Amino acid sequence: MSSQPAVRRSSLHSLWRIRSYVRPYAGQMALMTLSATVAVSASIVIPLITRAVVDGPIADGNRAGLIPLGLLALALGVTEAALNFNRRWVQSYAALGMETAIRDDLYAHLQRLPVAFHDKWQTGQLLSRATTDLSTIRRFLSFGLVYLLVNIGTYITVVALLVHLYAPMGVLVAVAAIPLFFISRSLSRSYLAVSRRVQDQQGDLATYVEESAVGVRLIRSFGRRDHVGRTFRKQATTLHDSSIDRARLVARFWSMFDLVPTLTLGGILLLGAVAVSRQAMSIGDLVAFVSLMLMLVWPVDSLGWILANGQEAMTAADRVYEVFDTEPAIVDRPTAVVLDEPQGLLRFEGVGFHYPQSAAEVLHDIDLEVRPGETLAIVGVTGSGKTTLTALVPRLYDVTAGRVTIDGHDVRDLTLESLRRTVSTAFEDATLFSSSVRDNLTLGSPDASDADVQQALEIAQATFVHDLPWGLDTRTGEQGLSLSGGQRQRLALARAVVSRPTVLVLDDPLSALDVHTEALVESALRRVLTGTTALLVVHRPSTVALADRVALLEGGTITAIGTHSELMADVPSYRAVLSQHADEEVAS
């Protein structure tokens, strides 16, 4: 494949970019490498002492000479252990520190990325990047990278010694590095692709696990356990097969990394024996040569493992940087201003919108004005774009044409903080987080007083929270007490009004309430809405009564605007959307 070198370059580049996380630990990394180097040297020297003992004191019968050498062996042994301890101890701090820092940043970045990004990316894929991929990178930084340096150092040192000992054979050993180089290169090519495939499939599997955990009630109610089980098995088998491909590749290359140094040793045996017999070198030199060469076996052998680890870290870094490189599209402009003392004049001026993946316009040429304190209801059939329209105000999405303004400021010229403080929203799909009810209510306004909270609860008819096991301290959300759809919707509504926002955006906020509760909420809301600019998506005539004016959204644009009774009287399509009895009227 012609694109392979480019892929490799970009993967290597991704890994290289990790250096900004390594930099704070540069000292520790150096210390780890140094410790590893010295420890490896110590472990090499210990056998030499053994030889010195045999050749020296024992041969001479020198009992006194035994003790210092014994102590030296002890000292070296303790040094090796101490340095290994030091390397691992430092590593537990540094490597985990890097991993944790990248994960924190990744999460922060994900929170900054707009809703459109999250619509497209499955949580399982993001999660596998934040967990599995980061662990892979950590393993490479803490172990692979250190030993890559140590092993290359060992290799060069030993080869230099060998060349020094007997140049012709030393050069032969050095030349053996050439096939190793080609094997590594060929390994890199095929390994990158399969490593990436495995990682992507791990993400897919995590995604499916997440979906089937969230959809467990649906699966049960249709009795589709076997069906999802089969789908899962299929995906897990795909991952299994790719992992086997990876294992085969590993098997092919690692065994090569073993074979090359061994065959070189065979060559050395042949050449060495000939050289000795021709008296070009002494037997003692040959023995020394061979024992030195044996020291190369482990570094070369482990190179296969380290390279594989490095490739995995490269593709993992690629995957992580795919997320980091996605620029948050919805951020503060450099010139963004804080919206002080907002009045609440909300305008849509020639607004158009389409989702990033498709050119089909969901909204076009929307012109609307909601005056301070006014309540405007948006009415339209299912799928007409009402929810999208409301999402444009707090900039969950940005318009693709025209602009939305508050008090004359384009919302894109305001700081997100002040915009989202001014605009408060409640969605039909009420998301509660795993924390206390109080915390969930005061999300947008942490300094809200108990009285504010109580008032919001009363408006939303959500005083049932006082009857929960721990009242306002009861934990809700996924990790807490599960509430009914209606209860969650009322809490979401309370959350939207607790901060007394200037602009309130409510997307069908009463759909899950029974008629009685709905009536109570409405009468309470009416009082709140007098001083608040409100944009209200509604399906029910009863909720429309809250609005001063109504706008009809049809075919992606506003086709009629007026009071409820005006539109009921004059606009047949409005009647069709909102009247329970429209059927009969149309029929007659």
Add this chain to the structure above:
Amino acid sequence: MSTDIKSWRGVAAEDADELDVAVSLRLRDRSRRLLASLLRPHKRPLWWAVAVLLLQNAGAMAGPYLVKVGIDRGIGPIRADGDYTVLIVVTSAFVVAAVTEYLAKRAFLVASGRIGQAVLLDLRTRVYDHFQRLSPAFHERYTSGRVISRLTSDVDAIGELLDGGIDDLVLAGLSVVSVGTILLFLDLPMGLVTLLSFPFLLWLSRWFQRNSALAYRRTREAVALVIVHFVESLGGIRAVQAFRREPRNQEIFEALNGDYRRANERAFKLVAIFAPGITLIGNITVAVVLVYGGSRVMDGSTEIGVLAAFLLYLRRFFEPMQELSMFYNSLQSATAALEKLSGVLEEAPGVPEPAEPMPLPKAGGRLDLEHVHFAYRTSVVLPDLDLHVPAGQTVALVGATGAGKTTIARLMARFYDPVEGAVRLDGLDLRDLSEADLRRAVVMVTQENFLFDDSVGENIRFGRPGATSDDVVAAAEAIGAHEFIDALPDGYDTAVGKRGGRLSAGQRQLVAFARAFLSDPAVLILDEATSSLDIPSERLVQRALRTILADRTAVIIAHRLSTVEIADRVVVLDQGRIVEDGAPAELMGGEGGYAGLHRAWAESLV
């Protein structure tokens, strides 16, 4: 945060700190049993792997020996009379050994990769299937994040053990035993001195085992919490951003991530002591043997050659110890993960399938709730309910929040079992029906209407896998969803996106209806299934329901009384008791709660 973090944590996830010795042992037993049961089907491949591994090892050992032979025996003849035969034979043998080692290593890596991946596949599907078998009540407590954590991060930890475990264990065990034997045979006193290191090794290993079990258990739980928060907060990103929750989320995430780091750090530091500790014991032993052996040689009690060999073997003895210690480390980490996974597998389904189910070939649809008593934890929802629904009847359940409507629906769909009394379908207790029969007969649609990230058509087909495209279209047409689906960019092939996010709430509900219609159950339970629909769609669904429900039993919960109007019978509930029961027209004329509700609703339509 909440006052009692602990009380909401999972069930099978035993918290690390409060384990006494007995529980800890039970956990370890349970996880070792799981590991054994995972490996058992791979006995033959395992033996094969061990065999090629030994072959590889033999090849590797032969190399240095042949070099020695080549030098000792090969050089003489060349010097004497230019005879290269010995050298060539030895070198050829060397090449054969090298190639054998190469082939054996390759075969071993393939074999161990296959075994490891097969075990992981088996483990994944077992745990996944078991999760699907556990009740919705379990999942509500356990959270989806923790399910993901078990099936990703925990399985990964076991994968790491399987990756390098087999060869580390086999080779290390083999050389330790063989070299240990050689040591004792070479020179008994020196061998015994060497054995003095064993108590220390054992003591260190025990110390490591005890502490690392705790540390790794913490790691597993800490990473689960990171995952739970990650999944939950990114799943609700709209609310996060709309309410400027990001800083607080970041705080929580960094705290959890920090806990995870500390848990890991603890485990890493234990290894940082354990692994060099083994090296230290080994190195000290070498130094002691060096001096002791040296003096024995001088005493004439042993020979130089023996000492040299002894020291060489000693080195071989302690080097695998390192590998053994790394194996032990991954074993400890994997054991902590296995504890969690075996805990999940041990969790009994809250609503178990009967061992010998009663057959239900074709459900008629008669539902009877007989003296049903039900309570969540301590709060009683249904004190003693009797409700009989004849086959083919459409019953509407009406009442305020907390009246027990949803609980009744869930009991009928056997999401829960009653504490006392029985729910019967065609006279058979639901607890006696097989899962397949029950689900074919009873389908529930809720306002949750979860969609998979797949095409619209596939989501409808979920109602009856194997249905043809025509069936799917027909179902959508029957429910009034065809029009909007047809207008989507790719029609029925349009991907709905994560959680169906590319569709509006109302459209998702229509798809959910079509899905339920396609499954064609004898009993259809609708729990607030129309709340997101606008009036025109609701009208369509209503018209469709009249035909759909004509020949089946239906239980409808809706606060929009328009849906209730199609019912044959209305049951009004208050605090788990039936307070009114009759035909809609009958109740509407009366003075009861339903008449009042209906008046309020009619007024809301103006």
